[in-house]
Amino acid sequence: MRPAVTDIEEGRPPPETPEVAHAEARAAGALGVLMVVGAVVVLVDAARLRDSDEALGPAAAPTLVGVLLGVIGGALALQSRRFLRTPPAGRRSLWRLAALVAVLVAFALLLPVMGYVVSSAGLFVGAALLLGAPHPARVVAYGWTLAVVVFLIFDVLIGLSLPTGPWGF
């Protein structure tokens, strides 16, 4: 317990267990690689910009950000390179993640077609079931109620016009 207390005294949140630290280093490595990829995209995009007659053109900031992205991302990736070789755990959880992303994309695409209430109820039900809700029928009832209440408050009461489906809600 000793190190946790000293860390608090120095103004930092307490550190985690070794397993968490390992998983964290792997994620940091992945983030670092992603940042390096992002750096290339940002720099290519910056190079394409037309220069202006200002002292500092439109490309200066993206170039600086791109370089920093690359350097910091590279440092993160290097720091955790020995953890990157070990295979990631939890295939199933990644499937669940992919499924939730699919639900979100479906929500975005169906929103203008099906209207707010139906799409939101669907989003709630999909997310709750993926998060491990035990009673599908009850979840449908909750989702439907929440979507209707949100629609009534935000669209009818506050006047934020939400998309409506062919049935008007």
Added chain:
Amino acid sequence: MGDLLSGFADALTPENLLWAFIGVTIGTAVGVLPGIGPALTVALLLPVTFRLEPAAALIMFAGIYYGGMYGGSTTSILLNTPGESASVATALEGNKMARAGRGAAALATAALGSFVAGTIGTIALSVAAPVVADLAVNFGPPEYVALMAVAFVTVSALLGPSLLKGAASLVIGATIGLVGIDTQTGQARLAFGLPSLFDGIDVVIVVVALFALGETFAHLVAGTGDSRVTPLRGQPMLSREDFRRSWPAWLRGTALGFPIGSLPAGGADVPTFLSYSLEKRLSKHREQFGRGAIEGVAGPEAANNAAAAGVLVPLLTIGLPTSATAAVILTAFQSYGLQPGPQLFSESGDLVWALIASLYIGNVLLLVLNLPLARAWVRLLTIPAYGIYAGVLVFACLGAFAAGGTIADLLVLTVLGLIGLLMREAGVPVAPAVVGLILAPLAEQQLRRALALSEGDWSVLVSSPLTVVLWVVVALALIAPPVLARRRRRVSRTREETSSTH
């Protein structure tokens, strides 16, 4: 003081009191949900205020802000899931107290401490803000560039486990901030020809994605569904002994929180940790620390609230947000047609003073409402995790849609949510990204303005004594942490060696 009184006159009409009441109630209700900190509470509930007139919107917003802060500390104490790093210190002792059956006393000292700190903080804000605004009127682009450099360096150094991770977060935020049309030349940057990206990515979408979607995805990946709520026994009340131990801690926490929070540098959560270690050092009941010492809740919680008031000083007077919550508040102000900065007090003085007065009223309402209602809020914590996070997703999508209004915004939300998940898993704090998102475009704009005025002469950046001082601060903030860390490591190594020889 007269301005503040007229602010009270504006805020105390029955209609505005009703808005403050609604704001405080929904702010607490959302802030109490596990994993939802003040920044996310404010971002999620922003759409509620969109259609109100500016004064009512600001007043309700102030209620949501303080309600979210209070709700967050309730969750930290009873559930040990601090939604933001500023509540981590409160959770340390608070959750221990709750497990020892003293949750009611912990909630009471948190509520009263927030009230005391909020009161002093609001008074200090109303004294300090006009003074700073007067100073800031003379700031030119070089001063702004230097101030933002200070904020960049301190935000990445202080808001996270390491400088590298803090900087990573800041740069990711800055990259998101680049997206959109460059105002000077009209060219689109990082928009990839997509018209919906030309206006840039709304701050609300980024906050909701990084905080709410990141959190939901993390729960999904970890497969954690159940939360352990410590039951609350008795009414939140302080015994005479608890009160005697609490009030000095409240005042010390406030004395740390407001000044540090009001610096134009990142790190509103630093005073909470400082307060924790100070209370531990000063306490006569040192052995209780780690097992539920009431001073360890009272001090950090007061520091947190005082810092929250302090953060408003650079935000309102210079337009410089130094925390994720302040970044969302800045966006909210802009959506109400207000531009924080030195001119704010002279141009929209009534509104600002009404806001400051309603911060105070929100504070009083919280005290009146929450001590008796604590049990009702605790019931909210018994909603199963799947219900909470599915509901959060519904509100996240609503918030993103209300902020942007297009399908593309929802897709951007999802992509940023995945980045938020990766950052969370990597131990990279997300708050600096939000600050970077706001500050980077502002810094670019001011730098280009400064160089345009000096016709390309870079020495304009160090043209005044203030800028020189600020750049020295930047250099120190960059050099000091690694040097200190090395020295600390050497000290701890010698300590280990001496202890192993025994």
